[in-house]
Amino acid sequence: MNTSRADTIWRLMTPDDLDHVTALAATVHPDYPEDTAIFAERLRLAPDGCLILTGAGTLCGYLISHPWRGLLSPPLNTLLGALPAxxxxxxxxxxxxxxxxxxQGYAQMAIAKAEDAARAHGLGTLTLTSTRHALQFWARQGFAAEETSVxxxxxLASYDPKACLLSRRVG
Structure with missing residues (x-):
């Protein structure tokens, strides 16, 4: 299936999208399972950081992002309860x-949207946990490893043994 840019857009996620997001996550990240409740909570806590990519009437991707504090990344498949303030x-x-x-450039579009959300919240750094499979992708996007404590x-090891915490300044 070829995805045309003309009919493929990033839009805000809604609760009605959650089952599709969970299904895509299970397909794309079978080694990193997360419950629908995780996505639902992130959507509730930071709706401006949760987007889906739709095209030709189907879900083509998603972005889940939110405000955070410090370098202690949330463990995989863990509810936050609240965002740090x-x-x-x-x-x-x-x-x-x-x-x-x-x-096709959709990942770069999503990163730009995460930067927009960071700016709207007055935050100057993007941070993420990269699994071993995505380290090269994130490095090409300008992310570099953070020094991490024990x-x-x-x-990070709850993701995989080579997972890294990466950051970059908001452009």
């Missing part, structure tokens, strides 16, 4: 694209 960075929880939507490294 005050926040000091914008955390990209997940960016996923269906295989047919990759390589506690932070233990949380």
């Amino acid at each position: 005050p926040a000091e960075r914008w955390y990209i929880h997940d960016l996923a694209l269906a295989p047919h939507a990759r390589g 506690e932070e490294q233990a949380i």
Whole structure:
């Protein structure tokens, strides 16, 4: 399936999208399962940071992001309860694209939207946890590894042994 830019757009996620987001997450990230409740909570806590990519009437991708503080990334498949206040960075929880939507600039569009959200909240840094599979992608987007403590490294290992906490300044 070829995704045309003309009919493919990033839009705010709604609760009606959550089952589709969970299904795409299970397909794209089978080694990193998360419950629908995780996506629903992030949507409730930071609706301006939760987007979906739609095209030709189907879900092609999603972005889950929110304000955050510090370098202790949320463990995989864990509810937050609340966002930390005050926040000091914008955390990209997940960016996923269906295989047919990759390589067309949609990920860069999503990162730009995360930057817009960070700016709207007065935050100058994007941060994320990268799994071993995505490290090269994030490096190409200008993200670099943060120095992490033993506690932070233990949380990163809940993703995989080579997971890294990465950040970059908002452009």
